[in-house]
Amino acid sequence: MELTEPLPSAAVQKEEQELLDRTFFSWAEFSRFFDKWCQQRLVVFSVKSSTRVARSPWANTPPLYRLIHVLKYSYVLLVCKDVRMPNKSTAWPPQPSCPAFITVKLSPLRDRLVVTECQLTHSHPACPREFAYHFRPGHLLANSCLPVRITNQISKQFVAPADVRRLLTHCKGPDHGVLDALQVLEGLFRTDPEAKVKLVFVEDQAMVETVFLLTSRTRALLRRFPRILLVDRLPGLQGTLDLMAVLCVDSAGRARQAACCVARPGTPSLLRFMLVSLLQSAPDVKGRVRCLTAGPEVAGQLRAVRQLLPCARVQICRAQGLETLFSKAQELGGASQEDPDLWPLLCRLADSKSYTAYSEALAELRSQAPTAFIRYFEHNWAPRHDMWVRFRAYEATRDLDACALVRSHRRRLLRRLSPSHSVAQCLRDLVAMQWADATGEAALRGC
Structure with a gap:
């Protein structure tokens, strides 16, 4: 007796209509959505066939070449994996496979993924027990590169050269740039076995979220010059990465990169x-740091920072603080063509060289700025004036300008970074930058 395909119910038809033409701007976004979608319906789908974006004829043309590691696939066919265990004692012939399927394709504009076809009528009932046994969150991402059990296990830990080699042996392909990033780290450990690297993966996904990097050379610099640390953060670098660097100040007053961190935005x-x-x-530098200068985001993490660096004064970089203040003033209606003097006034406030000068500038600000901005300033900035006004700066008596040092480092960093969107290329550029600095220092010592 031949089984017939069941007719779709009104509920199934509605589900199909809701799923059709749904768009996703990354394979990771689709995978997260699909995990939740399957969990709600107690169904397991697997990839039957696929085509990677890198193999398409448009892979080297904009905008696709910038999205190869983001979109991953130009075509994916997902089929229902009927996980019911067959009854070996039955004499009936095997049932045909479940007809449910979902097709995802690259959009005509080649900038997103679209669900183009779906058939959601199943030939079997949902089974919670079998679903719980067979379903693995993040399997669409894991199937492309690393098993999520491995990434979850090693995430948030320092990795040794042997760990990187082990991860490479498990890699099934270059998806998500994981393979490329691991190869960069393997090369780093080959030349610097004492380097410190910490990897963080997105939970239940074979996707690198954060990489912390410190070479043996920069660790020596940090131990030699721990007194003043500067933090330079570049959010949204190349549109796809956040980069943070910690700088130490040497005996000549130069900012030297001690460690860096590459992370997904946000x-x-x-x-x-x-x-x-x-x-x-x-760990030996913990009690030797006397000043940490960072961006305005440090204000929201003061308790944690002071616990980590109990002997350090915490400051906000004045240049970044001014940018934040002016941006907020624009948002609250206090910086426009009608009020062109606000920026100079904020600059005078931040650059005050005495408490008297600060009080005078503050009184002027209160008389000129809108009430909404003053309320914001009084709540968030006035109580912390010792963190961002010049006369309270730790380095003021040491003839140092922390903001200028951070700006100089940022210019040098941006000159050396490639116009790439991948974690791997950013790591490659940072490692090359550090070795170039080391080579330059060696040449100077030899002169």
């Missing part, structure tokens, strides 16, 4: 992660 508590990793790599 990674929470990145500064805390950076400092924790730094102190784990060089």
Whole structure:
């Protein structure tokens, strides 16, 4: 007796209509959505066939060449994996496979993924027990590169050269740039076995979220010059990455890169992660840091930062603080063509060289700026004036300008970074930059 395909119910037809033409701007976005979608319906799908974006004829043309590691596939056919265990004692012939399927394709504009076809009528009932046994969150991402059990196990830990080699042996392909990033780290460990690297993967996904990097050379610099640390953060670098660097100030007053961190945009508590990793790599500097200068985001992490660096004064970089203040003033209607003097006034406030000068500038600000901005300023900035006004700066008596040092480092960094969107290329550029600095220092010593 031949089984017939069941007719779709009204509920199934509605589900199909909701799923059709749904768009996703990355394979990771689709995978996260699809995990939840399957969990709600107790169904397991697997990839029957696929074509990678890198193999398409348009892979080297804009905008696709910038999205190869983001979109991953130009075509994917997902079929229902009927996980019911067959009854070996039955004499009936095997049932045909479940007809449910979903097709995802690259959009005509080649900038997103679209569900182009779906048939959601199953030939079997949902089975919670079998679903719980067979379903693995993140399997669409894991199938492309690394098993998520491995990435979950090693995530948030320092990795040794042997760990990187082990991860490489498990890699099934270059998806998500994981293979490329691991190869960069393998090359780093080959030349610097004492380097410190911490990897963080997105939970239940074979996708690198954060990489902390410190070479043996920069660790030596940090241990030699731990007194003043500067934090330079470049959010949204190349549109796809956040980059953070910790700089130490040497005896000649130069900012030297001690450690760096590459992360997915919007990674929470990145500064805390950076400092924790730094102190784990060089625990002897904890009580020797006297000043830490960072961006305005440090204000929201003060308690954690002061616990990590109990002997350090915490400051906000004045240049970055001014940018934040002016941006907020624009948002609240206090910086426009009608009020062109606000920026100079904020600059005078931040650059005050005495408490008297600060009080005078503050009184002027209160009389000129809109009420909404003043309320914001009084709540968030006035109580912390000792963190961002010049006359309270730690380095003021040492003839140093922390903001200028950070700006100089940023210019040098941007000159050396490639116009790439991948974690691997950013790591490659950072490693090359550090070795170039080391070579230059060696040449100077030889002169």
